[in-house]
Amino acid sequence: MSDFDRSVTLERLGGDAPLLVELAQLYTATARQQLKAINAALGQGNVQEVYREAHSLKGATSVFEAPAAVASLLALEAAAKSGNHAQVVPLAASADALVTALIVHLEDPAVLQPADN
């Protein structure tokens, strides 16, 4: 289960509910690809690429109020930047789980609707 907060996210978007839906659809498609890219880079031992992808994915994830997923990507980004492969592997697994949970959450149409509907 993700800690996504719809109302805070919507407030950040100036109350633009259609934009929230549009961004969620784009995010769920692109974030999966970025998780795959992180795992592929890990498999190749390319920590620099892990850093680049984690940074980009963190930016996109921060569009949504989902503190745990953002924090996990921030930790992964920092470890990858320092080049510590041993730290990067478990942090990547944690980020993968939290971002996947957010993706699954955002793919549920009910999640993006107002709570009173």
Next chain:
Amino acid sequence: MNVSHEDPRPRKSRIVVVDDNPVIRDLLRGILRHDDSFVVVGEATSGDTAIDVVEKLRPDLICLDVMLPGLDGIAVLRALRAVHPEMRVVLVTGRATSSVVSEALELGAAGFVVKPFNAARLLSTVRTALAAPAPKPPADCGHATGNSLN
């Protein structure tokens, strides 16, 4: 009787957004739509393509990510400032370190927005940047308005 052929509608400020992540580009476009006086005329996904797009479209303002594939945002800002000092650049970054901020300000960045940002903050920063006098060219670049990067 005088007949004016001028379009009575106020001219919209033309904006280019530059970010490698499609979600952030969509976010920027979506928020900028909230102000009718702005129009996003183009976008780019890397520093190198940003220079080409800006050269072609000559926008009034660029929302420019700092960490980009290829040329980073600071390098793009430096290149643009040398030939198009009149263009406003608002940097969008997830990591506003003091060195990045001071370098960007020295290069004439018109504003900073730190991710995650909200709609009000982005719109306010862009409006302020557009309302400010056109930036002056850096002393070491010479005045090169109208020159081309290509």
